[in-house]
Each structure stands twice: as C-alpha cells, then as structure tokens.
Amino acid sequence: MNTSPIQITDPARFFCEPGPTRQRQYEALRAFYAEGLPSAEAARRYGYSPGSFRILCLRFRRGEIGDFFRDVPHGPKTQPKKDRVRDLVVALRKQSLSVYDIHRQLRERGEELSVTAITEVLRDEGFGRLPRRRDEERPRAPRPERAAVADARNFSLAPRSFESQFGALFLFLPMLARLDLAGIAERCGLPGSKMIPAAHALRSMLALKLAGTDRKSHVMDLVFDEGLALFSGLNCTPKATYLAQYSSSIDHHKVLDLTRAWLRALEGEKLLGGTSFDLDFHPIPFFGEDEFIERHYLSKRSRRQESVLCFLANDAESRVFCYSNADLRKGEEKDEILRFVEFWEGLHGAVPAHLAFDSTLTTHGNLRKLAEKGIVFLTLRRRDASVVREIANQPRGAWRKVTLDVPHRKYRTPKVIDQRVVLRRYHPTALLRQILVKDLGHEKPTVILTNDFHSTPKALITRYARRMLIENGLADAVDFFHLDSLSSAVALKVDFDVLLTVMASALYRLLARRLKGYERATAAQLFRRFLHAPAQVEVGPERVLVTLPKRAHNPILVASGLLDQRTPIPWWGGRTLEIRVR
Numbered sequence: 057m058n059t060s061p062i063q064i065t066d067p068a069r070f071f072c073e074p075g076p077t078r079q080r081q082y083e084a085l086r087a088f089y090a091e092g093l094p095s096a097e098a099a100r101r102y103g104y105s106p107g108s109f110r111i112l113c114l115r116f117r118r119g120e121i122g123d124f125f126r127d128v129p130h131g132p133k134t135q136p137k138k139d140r141v142r143d144l145v146v147a148l149r150k151q152s153l154s155v156y157d158i159h160r161q162l163r164e165r166g167e168e169l170s171v172t173a174i175t176e177v178l179r180d181e182g183f184g185r186l187p188r189r190r191d192e193e194r195p196r197a198p199r200p201e202r203a204a205v206a207d208a209r210n211f212s213l214a215p216r217s218f219e220s221q222f223g224a225l226f227l228f229l230p231m232l233a234r235l236d237l238a239g240i241a242e243r244c245g246l247p248g249s250k251m252i253p254a255a256h257a258l259r260s261m262l263a264l265k266l267a268g269t270d271r272k273s274h275v276m277d278l279v280f281d282e283g284l285a286l287f288s289g290l291n292c293t294p295k296a297t298y299l300a301q302y303s304s305s306i307d308h309h310k311v312l313d314l315t316r317a318w319l320r321a322l323e324g325e326k327l328l329g330g331t332s333f334d335l336d337f338h339p340i341p342f343f344g345e346d347e348f349i350e351r352h353y354l355s356k357r358s359r360r361q362e363s364v365l366c367f368l369a370n371d372a373e374s375r376v377f378c379y380s381n382a383d384l385r386k387g388e389e390k391d392e393i394l395r396f397v398e399f400w401e402g403l404h405g406a407v408p409a410h411l412a413f414d415s416t417l418t419t420h421g422n423l424r425k426l427a428e429k430g431i432v433f434l435t436l437r438r439r440d441a442s443v444v445r446e447i448a449n450q451p452r453g454a455w456r457k458v459t460l461d462v463p464h465r466k467y468r469t470p471k472v473i474d475q476r477v478v479l480r481r482y483h484p485t486a487l488l489r490q491i492l493v494k495d496l497g498h499e500k501p502t503v504i505l506t507n508d509f510h511s512t513p514k515a516l517i518t519r520y521a522r523r524m525l526i527e528n529g530l531a532d533a534v535d536f537f538h539l540d541s542l543s544s545a546v547a548l549k550v551d552f553d554v555l556l557t558v559m560a561s562a563l564y565r566l567l568a569r570r571l572k573g574y575e576r577a578t579a580a581q582l583f584r585r586f587l588h589a590p591a592q593v594e595v596g597p598e599r600v601l602v603t604l605p606k607r608a609h610n611p612i613l614v615a616s617g618l619l620d621q622r623t624p625i626p627w628w629g630g631r632t633l634e635i636r637v638r
Contacts, residue, residue, distance in 0.1 A: 057117065062134065062542050064430075069295075071083065074102070077114075079124075080102050080103070080271050081112060081124070082124040083102060083117060084098050084101070084104060084109065084531065085112070085113065085116055085371075086113070087101065087102070087600055088109075088113065088131070090548060091563075092400050095109060095110065095113070097560070098142075098330075103203070121614055128616060132561075137168075137169055137173070138169070138176070138177055138401055138583060138600075140167055140373045141162060141167050141172040141177075142181075142301060143168075144162070144165075144167075145162075145174055145177050145178065145181075146177075146178075146183075147341065148479040149178055149183055149186075152186065152193065153186075153187065154186050155171050155174045155175050155178070156171060156406070157187075157194075157195055157197075158174050159171050159174055160197075161175075172246075176522070178455065183502075184278050184316075191316075200428060201367055201511055203279040203280060203281070203292055203295070204291055204292045205251075205292075206251065206252055206260075206285075206290050206291065206292050206293065206295070206445065207251045207252070207290070207291055208251060208252060208253055208256050208289060208291075209250065209251065210291040210552040211285075211289055211290055211291050211594055212291065213628060213629060214632065215595055215596055216339040216594075216595050217592065217593065217594045217595070217598060218282045218283070218593055219588065219590055219591070219592055219593070220281055220282060220283020220286075220591055221278075221281055221283070221590050221591075222263070222267055222278075222281060222283050222284050222285065222287070222591075222595050223283050223591020223592070223593055223602050223603075223604065224586065224587035224588070224589055224591055224602075225263060225266055225267060225283075225284075225287055225587060226283075226287065226591075226602045226633060226635060227385065227586075227587070227618055227635065228567070228569065229264055229287065229566075229623065229625055229633055229635065230565050230618075230621050230623040231563055231566055232259070232262075233624070233625055233626060234324075234623075235318075235321040235322070235325075236321065236368055237255060237258060237259060237262075237321075238255035238626060238627065240258075240317040240318060240321060241254040241255040241257075241258045241316065241412075242254065242255065243312070243317055244310060244317050244466075245313070245400055246258060246310065246314070247302065247305045247306065252290065252294060252298070255289075255499055256288055256289050256290055256627070257294070257302055258304070259287065259288040259289065259627075260284075260288040260290060260293055260299075261289055261299060261302070261303075261556055262368070262556060262559060263284055263287050263293075264278075264299075264569065265537055265556045265557060265559070265560035266318070266563065266564075267284070267288060267336040267558050268536050268537070268579075268580075268583055270537070270633055271537075273447060274491055275293060275296050275299060276295065276296055278293055279292055279293050279295060279464050280292070281293070283591070285634075286593065286595070286600070288439040289627035289628070293482065295595075296569045298309075298378050298402035298463050300549070300561055303368060303411055303549040303552045303553060306552045308381070308551055309537050311380075311381075311383075311551050311552055311555050312399065314555060315378075315379060315380070315555060315558070315579070316399075316403055318558075318559055318562075319378060319403060320434050320561050321401070322562060324578075325566060326474055327371075327374050327376055327565060327569075328371045328373075328374055328376060328378055329372065329373030329374055329455075330370055330371065330404065331373070331408075331409045331410060332371075332372040332373065332410035332411070332412065332519075333370065333372060333378070333396075333408055333411055333412070334369070334372050334373060334413070334424075334523045335367070335368070335370075335371045335393060335396065335407070335411060335412070335413040335417055336367075336368055336370075336413065336414060336417070336521075336530065337365055337366065337367055337368075337389065337417065338366045338368060338530055338539070339352040339353070339354050339363035339364070339365050340363055340364045340365075340366055340382070340539060340550065341354060341361055341362070341363045342361075342362040342363055343362075346447050347605060348362075349362040349363070349364070350362070350365070350385065350386050351363070352365050364382055364550050365380070365382070365384045365389060366380060366384070366539075366550070366554055367380065367381045367382075367389070367392045367396070368380050368383040368530070368554075368558075368594065369396055370529055372410075372412070372523075374565060375529055375531065375565070375576075376561060376562050376565045377533075377557070377558040377561050377562070378558070378559075378562075379396055379399060379400075379552075380554045380555055380557075380558050381395070382550040382551040382554045383550075383551045388459075390417075390418050390419050390422065391418075391419045391422065392418075392424060393411070393413065393417060393422060393426070394422060394426075396408075397411075397426070397429065397431065407429050407430065407431055409430060409431070409432065410431070410432045410433075410434070410436040411426065411431055411432070411433045411434070412433070412434070412435070412519065412520060412522075412523040413523070414544065415435055415436040415437060416434060416438075417435070419481070420479055420482040421482070422487070423435070423482055423507075424482050424483055424504075425563070426507075427486075427507045432506070432507060432508050433506060433507060434504065434505075434506045434508065434519060434520055435504075435506070435517065436502065436504060436505060437490065437504070437505040437507050437575060439500060439501075439503060440625070443502075443503060447492055447494075447503075449536060450473060450492065454473050455471040455472065455473055456471065456472060456473075457469050457470070457471050457472075457492070458470060458471075458472055458512075458513055458514045458517070459514070460514060460516065460517060460518055460521075461514070462518060462521070465521075466497060467495060467496050467497040469495065470493050470494060470495045470517065471494050471495050472491055472492060472493050472494075472513045472517070473491070473492040474489070474491055475489070475490045475491070475492070476488070476489060476490070477478075478488045488505055488506070488507060489506050489507065489508065489509055490503060490505055491504040491506075491516060491517070492550065493513075493517060496517075502518070503565065504516055504520060519559075531560070532561070532579050532580060533557050535578075535580050536579045536580035536583065537557040537560060537561065539554065539577065544565070549566075561579060564582055566580040567582060567586075567618075568582055569615050570614060570616040570617065571586070571612055571613070572615060572616070574612070585607075585609045586607075586609055589604060589605050589607060591604050591605065591617075592604065595633075596629075598632065598636070599622075599631055599632045599633070599634050600625070600628065600631055600632070600633050601634050601635075601636070602633070602634070602635045602636075603637070604635065604636070604637045604638070605637075605638060606637070606638050607637075610637045613637065619635050619637065620631075621635075622634055
C-alpha cells in the first residue's frame with residue numbers, strides 16, 4: 057500500500073475529478089448505484105464511454121473488481137531460481153570468478169541461471185564489476201591457441217607426417233615451379249622482407265585463391281594447416297592483417313608488371329591463343345559506408361549501387377583471363393579498351409587481332425581508333441528509338457534465315473538483314489557493317505556492329521554468341537574465386553586481388569587441360585571433384601609424399617599423368633614432390 061502523503065489543494069475537485077484508476081472506478085460506480093445518476097451521465101462525468109461503463113458495471117456485479125482501498129501488488133512474490141543459488145553465486149564471486157565463469161560453474165552443477173540473473177544477484181548483494189584479471193588468475197578453461205608468426209627462417213622440413221585439408225592443392229606446385237613464380241616475384245620487384253620474402257607472400261596469397269577462400273579475414277581458420285604453410289614454404293600461413301597490408305603496398309604499375317611477367321611465363325604453356333579476346337566490365341558491389349566509392353550499374357541487381365568497377369579481358373580460345381584493371385574511376389572506363397590494346401602491343405609487339413565486347417564498353421570514337429590500328433571489332437549497337445523504328449520498317453521479304461552450327465542451342469535458325477551504315481560519331485563517311493538479327497531468343501532484335509566485311513552473318517552471330525562465355529567465366533570467378541567478396545574499399549587492394557583471381561583461373565585451366573572430359577569444367581567443378589579432400593602428407597629427407605584419399609574421380613586423375621611427375625620444388629631445398637592415390 058502506498059503510504060506517501062498527498063497534498064490536497066482542492067478537496068472538492070479531488071472527488072469530482074479523480075486521477076488514479078481505482079478511485080475513478082469507485083466514484084463512477086458510487087454515482088451510478090448509490091446516487092442514482094443515469095448510466096450515460098455517470099460515464100460522461102468520469103471519462104468513460106457508455107459501452108465501457110456498462111462493462112465496468114458488469115464486472116463489478118460479478119465480483120471481478122476487488123477492494124478499492126488496497127493496492128494489490130503485481131508480479132511474482134518470490135524468485136525461487138535466484139534464491140536457491142544466491143549463496144552459491146556469492147561464494148563463487150568471492151573466488152574472483154566472472155559472471156560467465158559463475159554461469160559455467162552453475163551449469164556444471166545442474167543449475168540454469170542466465171548471465172543477466174547472475175548480474176542482478178551480485179548487484180543486489182553489493183558486488184561491483186570484477187577488475188581485469190591476468191591469464192594465470194582465470195580459472196582453467198579451453199582457450200584459443202596462438203598461432204606462430206609466419207617466418208620463412210623458421211620453416212622446417214624435418215621428417216614428419218600430418219593430415220592437411222589442402223593436400224590436393226599440391227597438384228599446382230609443379231606448375232608453379234615450371235612457371236618460376238619465385239623468379240616472377242623477384243623480376244617484378246614485389247615487396248618482401250626477411251620474415252616473408254616476396255615469393256613466399258605471393259605463393260601464400262595465391263594458395264588462398266586456389267583453395268576458394270572468399271575473404272582474407274577467413275585465413276584465420278587455416279593458419280594451423282601445415283599443408284597450406286608447406287605449399288608456401290613458410291612455418292605457418294600469414295594472418296589476415298599481413299595479407300591486407302601486403303595488398304596495400306602494391307600499386308597499379310606493379311600489378312601491370314606482374315601481369316606481363318605472368319603472361320610471358322604462360323607463353324611456354326601454349327595456353328593463350330592471343331588472337332581474339334572478349335572484353336567486359338564487372339562492378340564489384342560494396343556494402344559499407346565510404347563516401348568515395350562511386351556508383352555503377354549492377355545488372356544482376358538491376359540498379360545502381362556503390363561498387364568498384366573492374367575491367368577484364370578473356371582469351372576467347374582458352375577462356376583464360378589475361379588482363380584486369382580494378383583501379384578505374386568514372387570517366388576513365390570508356391578508354392580502358394585502348395589501354396588494353398596498348399598493354400597487349402607492348403607485351404607482344406602487335407595489337408590484338410580481334411575484340412568482342414558489349415555496346416556500353418566504349419564509344420564510337422574509340423571504335424574508329426581500333427579500326428585505324430587494324431583491329432577487327434565485334435560489338436552491339438544500342439537500340440535507341442531511331443534504330444527500333446528502322447527495324448520495324450524493314451519489309452518482311454528483306455529478312456533471310458540462317459542456320460547456326462550450334463547443336464545444343466535452342467534458337468538455331470534466326471533471321472538476319474545484312475546492311476552497310478554510316479555512323480556520324482564513328483566517321484562522317486566510313487561504312488560499318490550492321491546485322492539485324494531476330495528470332496534469337498530475345499524479346500527485341502539484336503543489332504550487331506562490326507568492321508568485319510568478310511565473315512558471313514552466320515559466323516559473326518556465332519562468334520558474338522561465344523562472347524557470352526566471358527559471362528560464364530565471370531560467374532565462375534564470382535562463385536569460386538569470390539570476386540564479389542570485396543576485399544576493401546581501397547581500389548588498389550581490389551586491383552591486386554582481381555589479379556590473383558586472373559592467375560588462379562589460369563592455373564585451373566592448365567589443370568583442366570590435363571583431365572580428359574573436364575577441359576571445359578569450371579574451377580568450382582574441378583575443386584569439388586578432384587581437390588576438395590583431406591590428404592596425408594609425409595615429409596622425408598629427399599621427398600614430400602602426398603597421399604590423396606579414395607574418390608570416384610581418381611581414375612581420371614591417374615590417367616592424366618599428373619601423378620607420374622617427380623618435381624623438385626626449389627623452396628623445399630630440392631626435395632621432390634610425389635603425389636599418389638590410395
């Protein structure tokens with residue numbers, strides 16, 4: 057009962073305009089039953105609607121409204137769970153245990169009390185916050201292990217045997233030794249230190265890409281895997297902080313140097329055709345808060361969003377990415393195709409013979425520059441209102457049917473019109489070839505634009521359809537290499553991360569070339585069927601033996617000849633790598 061004094065300034069108003077709910081109910085019912093006031097008048101006087109006052113009268117007659125002059129306390133009268141363990145909680149706190157330690161001790165004794173309830177008990181008993189304790193002052197409990205610091209000087213090849221979740225990645229080591237990845241890192245002047253030389257840093261970051269690790273921060277799950285460290289030639293895999301700092305130390309010029317050195321090394325593998333290329337932009341979405349991230353259109357989400365724009369070039373024959381640039385700003389993207397041509401010409405002494413790309417990749421003025429360099433291009437024309445009207449006004453007899461030599465394609469017999477057009481923004485008088493295509497499976501006709509006047513319409517349509525393979529390559533890069541897992545809001549970090557994706561995709565293409573029936577398989581398919589399995593690793597005085605487990609696709613791996621190699625690995629002190637299956 058509330059016994060605190062209340063000062064009454066207007067006694068009459070206290071009874072005529074009651075404030076507390078119980079008093080108002082009492083005065084309204086008394087006016088109705090004792091004074092004979094009509095129901096509507098009593099309801100109006102004390103702030104009830106007629107209906108709610110009738111319900112109040114009904115509850116009063118049924119005895120549901122109790123004593124008006126005694127406060128009935130609400131809520132539980134006791135706290136049995138707290139009271140039962142109160143003395144035990146106090147005793148444990150006197151042993152300098154935290155609320156989480158006490159919670160764990162109570163659970164071991166079969167008492168369930170939440171951390172919040174334990175905190176309330178300690179506060180009621182007058183205990184303050186526990187001061188920070190040293191590790192030796194804390195109770196014995198399982199704690200995270202501290203991984204060693206990555207240091208090539210502590211790398212050991214002492215005889216031992218262990219299991220690694222990434223033992224199958226050793227299939228890539230003969231390729232890296234053959235390509236001389238260490239020499240590439242040295243010639244490009246990549247940053248390094250005595251603890252982690254440049255080649256070791258590059259191998260460790262490339263290993264994460266080959267393993268499909270989506271973010272550098274997730275490397276903390278892998279630092280205790282001896283196989284991944286042995287792959288790189290380190291005592292343990294570098295942690296996330298080092299990887300992020302290393303990416304920041306490589307500018308775009310270093311990325312271009314590394315790309316050139318990598319492509320020169322691939323020349324001996326005969327992997328790149330180097331005659332025709334598919335080009336495309338890929339915006340990598342950014343979901344953080346950074347006022348300097350620009351907005352680009354994401355076709356996958358059908359909207360403009362903060363993202364880092366990345367330019368990619370794909371070899372049309374081998375489907376290998378051979379150039380990337382994620383250090384782009386708005387206004388620079390239209391000229392990136394010219395920078396790629398300049399890059400390729402500087403590397404091989406000749407411009408690319410053929411380029412295929414989308415209509416939004418560059419401008420008509422740049423198309424003219426490509427033609428002046430002797431480059432054959434194949435692109436689409438934007439379907440503005442005038443082009444749509446032109447297509448609609450074409451007579452029915454102008455369309456002729458062609459048959460595409462693509463057995464598995466659903467729409468194999470499109471209709472085409474082969475024209476010569478003049479585009480003012482391309483050149484006031486120069487002709488371009490325009491091919492109108494319908495019945496190709498699209499809602500609107502396709503308009504192909506090219507300076508190739510010799511190929512048949514069927515060949516041009518088939519070639520542009522093959523350009524869509526770069527979309528498949530991008531899908532694989534997003535799916536397995538986690539291209540869309542933006543490593544940073546800093547474009548330089550993204551630029552180097554995309555280059556690692558380019559290098560890893562080439563290594564998977566080299567592997568696929570050796571596996572019969574899987575020449576066109578994606579990296580995700582190859583990893584799932586051949587590489588995603590634990591392996592037993594034995595380090596000996598002369599060799600490192602990797603034993604792969606039994607799997608359904610092992611016969612294909614055996615038939616490839618990859619397991620017949622005995623490759624000396626330079627960063628293993630000349631020890632040879634031997635891989636076998638159980």
